Amino acid sequence: MGFVCLGYCSVMTEPTTSFRTCPLCEATCGLAIEHQDGTVTRIRGDHDDVFSQGFLCPKGTVLGKFHDDPDRLRTPLIKQDGRHVAVSWDEAFAAISDGIVPVLDRSERDGGAMYLGNPVVHSLDLSLYSRAITVALGSKKVFSASTVDQRPREVASGLIYGSSFTIPVPDIDRTTALLLIGANPLVSNGSLATAPDWPGRIQALLDRDGALIVVDPARTKTAAKATTHLAPFPGTDALFLAAIASELVSTGQHRPDDADRAALEQVVEALAEFTPESVAEATGIAAEQTRDVIAQLVAAERPCVYARLGTTITPFGTTASWLVDVVNALLGALDAPGGAMFATNPAGSKNTRGEGPHGPVQTLGRRQTKASGMPIELGEHPVAALADEIESGNITALITVAGNPVLSCPDSERLDGALSGLEFMVSIDCYLNETTRHADVILPPPSHLQKPHFDVAFGNLAVRNVANYSAPIFPLDDGALAEWEICARLATVLGGGEGTREAAELVDSTIADQLIRGALGSSQCPPELSEERIRVAIGDRTGPDRVLDLLVRSGPYGDWFGSNDGLSLDVLVEHPHGIDLGALEPRIPEVLLTPSGRPEFAHPSLLGDVARLATLLTEPSSGLRLINRRTLRSNNSWMHNLEILVKGKPRCTMLMHPDDAQARGLDVGDRATVSSSAGSVEIAVELDDTIRPGVVSIPHGWGHGVEGTSLAVAERHAGVNVNVLTPATVVDPLSGTSQLTGFRVEVAAATA
Numbered sequence: 001m002g003f004v005c006l007g008y009c010s011v012m013t014e015p016t017t018s019f020r021t022c023p024l025c026e027a028t029c030g031l032a033i034e035h036q037d038g039t040v041t042r043i044r045g046d047h048d049d050v051f052s053q054g055f056l057c058p059k060g061t062v063l064g065k066f067h068d069d070p071d072r073l074r075t076p077l078i079k080q081d082g083r084h085v086a087v088s089w090d091e092a093f094a095a096i097s098d099g100i101v102p103v104l105d106r107s108e109r110d111g112g113a114m115y116l117g118n119p120v121v122h123s124l125d126l127s128l129y130s131r132a133i134t135v136a137l138g139s140k141k142v143f144s145a146s147t148v149d150q151r152p153r154e155v156a157s158g159l160i161y162g163s164s165f166t167i168p169v170p171d172i173d174r175t176t177a178l179l180l181i182g183a184n185p186l187v188s189n190g191s192l193a194t195a196p197d198w199p200g201r202i203q204a205l206l207d208r209d210g211a212l213i214v215v216d217p218a219r220t221k222t223a224a225k226a227t228t229h230l231a232p233f234p235g236t237d238a239l240f241l242a243a244i245a246s247e248l249v250s251t252g253q254h255r256p257d258d259a260d261r262a263a264l265e266q267v268v269e270a271l272a273e274f275t276p277e278s279v280a281e282a283t284g285i286a287a288e289q290t291r292d293v294i295a296q297l298v299a300a301e302r303p304c305v306y307a308r309l310g311t312t313i314t315p316f317g318t319t320a321s322w323l324v325d326v327v328n329a330l331l332g333a334l335d336a337p338g339g340a341m342f343a344t345n346p347a348g349s350k351n352t353r354g355e356g357p358h359g360p361v362q363t364l365g366r367r368q369t370k371a372s373g374m375p376i377e378l379g380e381h382p383v384a385a386l387a388d389e390i391e392s393g394n395i396t397a398l399i400t401v402a403g404n405p406v407l408s409c410p411d412s413e414r415l416d417g418a419l420s421g422l423e424f425m426v427s428i429d430c431y432l433n434e435t436t437r438h439a440d441v442i443l444p445p446p447s448h449l450q451k452p453h454f455d456v457a458f459g460n461l462a463v464r465n466v467a468n469y470s471a472p473i474f475p476l477d478d479g480a481l482a483e484w485e486i487c488a489r490l491a492t493v494l495g496g497g498e499g500t501r502e503a504a505e506l507v508d509s510t511i512a513d514q515l516i517r518g519a520l521g522s523s524q525c526p527p528e529l530s531e532e533r534i535r536v537a538i539g540d541r542t543g544p545d546r547v548l549d550l551l552v553r554s555g556p557y558g559d560w561f562g563s564n565d566g567l568s569l570d571v572l573v574e575h576p577h578g579i580d581l582g583a584l585e586p587r588i589p590e591v592l593l594t595p596s597g598r599p600e601f602a603h604p605s606l607l608g609d610v611a612r613l614a615t616l617l618t619e620p621s622s623g624l625r626l627i628n629r630r631t632l633r634s635n636n637s638w639m640h641n642l643e644i645l646v647k648g649k650p651r652c653t654m655l656m657h658p659d660d661a662q663a664r665g666l667d668v669g670d671r672a673t674v675s676s677s678a679g680s681v682e683i684a685v686e687l688d689d690t691i692r693p694g695v696v697s698i699p700h701g702w703g704h705g706v707e708g709t710s711l712a713v714a715e716r717h718a719g720v721n722v723n724v725l726t727p728a729t730v731v732d733p734l735s736g737t738s739q740l741t742g743f744r745v746e747v748a749a750a751t752a
């Protein structure tokens with residue numbers, strides 16, 4: 001019988017299952033994605049994934065829906081007469097060249113700025129190529145989501161260990177007592193602690209009769225599992241940790257590494273005024289509760305302290321992060337199995353090059369932002385200063401990459417207004433949303449299923465050493481550009497070029513050349529290796545695959561371009577469920593890049609903040625404070641356009657203790673006006689006795705339905721933007737990180 005085409009049969013393919021790491025959060029779950037003819041039919045957890053073993057959360061199942069979302073941008077847009085219209089890539093790059101280059105040149109490049117959003121670290125292309133844009137922009141004004149997130153932890157690590165990448169992670173699978181502060185991994189799926197299936201790992205801890213001690217003003221899903229839950233006043237964790245540290249030493253219960261004993265005792269001497277009694281009123285944690293926690297940690301065979309976002313988005317974030325490490329070290333839990341350990345990144349990291357001790361002295365406070373004098377640390381401006389810098393004319397052109405600062409950054413109403421005053425703005429983003437509506441040009445990346453994936457960042461943070469590469473499942477759409485190519489073309493335009501494919505390839509080969517030189521210069525490079533041999537080994541790959549191959553092969557598990565049988569991209573491709581490289585192993589001193597060759601616990605910048613911490617002891621705790629909250633079916637600001645995640649009861653509500661509500665004449669479902677020093681919003685009240693009296697919570701990332709956006713589903717589930725309330729004036733002075741939790745608000749019944 002002849003071949004009869006019914007119109008669609010010519011493209012019918014066999015149903016296929018592809019395995020892929022979920023790129024949405026830090027948990028890095030393995031997904032089994034069933035698809036046919038370019039359409040995802042089903043997503044399950046990959047039971048053979050070496051790390052996640054089948055676990056996934058509701059977000060992991062929606063990558064197909066995101067791929068098909070009609071609002072996801074497929075062609076570049078430029079703003080004409082206040083409206084965004086579709087154009088070709090050539091037209092988009094020409095518009096950027098005409099629009100931004102003169103603006104940059106007028107300020108001798110000083111007026112350009114970048115905002116790098118959270119998904120940058122979840123995208124292989126962006127992790128490897130967004131830097132090309134920064135370099136070409138030629139401005140030092142780089143902002144990112146880090147200063148509304150983990151920057152205090154990184155600053156503390158830079159000072160203590162000599163690298164901001166050297167972040168201790170909880171060895172969750174081996175600990176016997178986990179003190180978990182300001183984190184809700186049963187909802188967030190974990191952060192700065194890459195571990196798929198937190199629920200299972202926490203359950204395993206409980207099953208082996210371990211203790212889970214949760215410190216959180218709310219009895220969250222995680223706290224509900226705890227063997228002990230303490231609900232402190234927000235923002236006071238550094239006091240609690242200081243009291244634990246000093247009590248451990250004053251009662252002689254500390255057991256640090258002898259090499260660190262002197263430094264730790266110097267620290268504890270400075271902390272003498274913080275005792276379980278002296279901090280009790282300020283923290284809301286009774287002295288006997290603190291002593292009980294200490295007793296549990298000391299009695300445990302393998303104790304571990306882990307703190308996350310609830311401790312870093314406070315004015316004492318760096319100090320709290322430091323004290324976490326001090327307490328772990330005093331317990332003998334730092335760098336010990338079952339304690340707080342350091343991962344070994346398969347893609348390599350500053351701390352895997354075997355360079356060892358004797359790095360440079362790390363200092364703070366050398367640079368400040370022009371308009372508001374906020375600290376610039378680790379090469380980044382605090383986002384709290386972005387509106388100031390724009391309004392005072394110091395920033396005239398902005399490039400946002402995978403970020404939605406209008407919803408995620410403090411004093412956002414003002415920031416929203418400031419963005420409309422820019423002379424030129426470019427966004428690389430998948431949606432026309434609250435931020436990108438200000439952009440003169442929007443460059444859309446392909447969907448996540450059309451990109452390669454490898455977690456170059458989370459190799460530093462994983463609770464097991466694992467390497468897992470995912471090839472794209474679907475090809476690029478006709479005429480679409482890979483995200484690395486968008487970055488590279490944009491970089492050449494910013495440099496005065498035309499943004500052609502050839503120019504982008506030049507950027508790509510320059511990056512590869514630098515990595516080849518770096519590999520040859522490494523102390524770990526086998527002496528017989530030559531540039532020519534490396535080039536032969538990497539073959540004709542280009543783009544992110546070539547860069548990743550170079551990183552992995554010259555990384556700590558690498559094959560050094562055929563010199564041994566270690567990892568290469570080819571080996572990763574042969575292992576679609578990932579390669580397990582084993583449990584974490586002790587790495588001190590090899591991991592350190594400090595002048596002394598030991599952790600600098602007594603770093604002057606950290607000791608220097610103790611006096612400020614003492615001022616918290618007398619801060620009045622009256623009134624209401626607003627804390628942050630995450631919900632399982634949400635991911636910061638950008639997954640609200642997927643019906644399956646937003647349907648059902650509204651998630652953007654304010655949780656309030658019934659006593660606090662009653663005192664204000666509020667009942668379930670009532671609308672309340674919430675105001676702070678920065679602004680006010682109106683929101684529905686949910687009564688909830690799981691939240692501490694004196695504290696209310698509102699999730700972030702909402703506030704859709706704004707004019708000029710194109711998010712049909714999100715618009716129907718708009719919610720309010722909590723960051724209208726967040727003051728931009730309060731930052732952690734050591735790291736420039738905004739206070740997004742624990743600031744004062746007034747709540748009253750909304751008037752009609």
Ligand SMILES: Nc1nc2c(c(=O)[nH]1)N[C@H]1C(S)=C(S)[C@@H](COP(=O)(O)OP(=O)(O)OC[C@H]3O[C@@H](n4cnc5c(=O)[nH]c(N)nc54)[C@H](O)[C@@H]3O)O[C@H]1N2
Nearest residue numbers: 117118119145149402403404405408428628636637638700
């Ligand atoms: N009040 C309050 N505010 C907070 C927080 C809080 O707890 N409370 N949390 C803070 C934290 S921890 C963070 S990390 C920030 C996050 O804030 P942002 O860094 O602004 O990140 P998102 O809100 O996730 O916005 C991501 C943007 O990237 C786009 N995008 C998604 N994937 C891709 C991609 O692969 N490529 C490109 N080019 N674009 C992509 C989306 O469309 C969206 O516009 O918010 C912070 N803000």
Ligand SMILES: Nc1nc2c(c(=O)[nH]1)N[C@H]1C(S)=C(S)[C@@H](COP(=O)(O)OP(=O)(O)OC[C@H]3O[C@@H](n4cnc5c(=O)[nH]c(N)nc54)[C@H](O)[C@@H]3O)O[C@H]1N2
Nearest residue numbers: 182183184188191234235308309310631632634635636741
């Ligand atoms: N479902 C979902 N998952 C996510 C995200 C999301 O938006 N939704 N975002 C991702 C991102 S970008 C990040 S950074 C991670 C964050 O992941 P986590 O670090 O786990 O952060 P949160 O889930 O915000 O939990 C912080 C907890 O701290 C508590 N808290 C607030 N203030 C204080 C305080 O002063 N002291 C103490 N002790 N606790 C306090 C809050 O009540 C909350 O339970 O989650 C990631 N995963």
Ligand code: SF4
Nearest residue numbers: 022025028029057060
């Ligand atoms: S937990 Fe994170 S990585 Fe795992 S499926 Fe959910 S969003 Fe994806």
Ligand SMILES: [Mo]
Nearest residue numbers: 118145149150
């Ligand atoms: Mo984050």
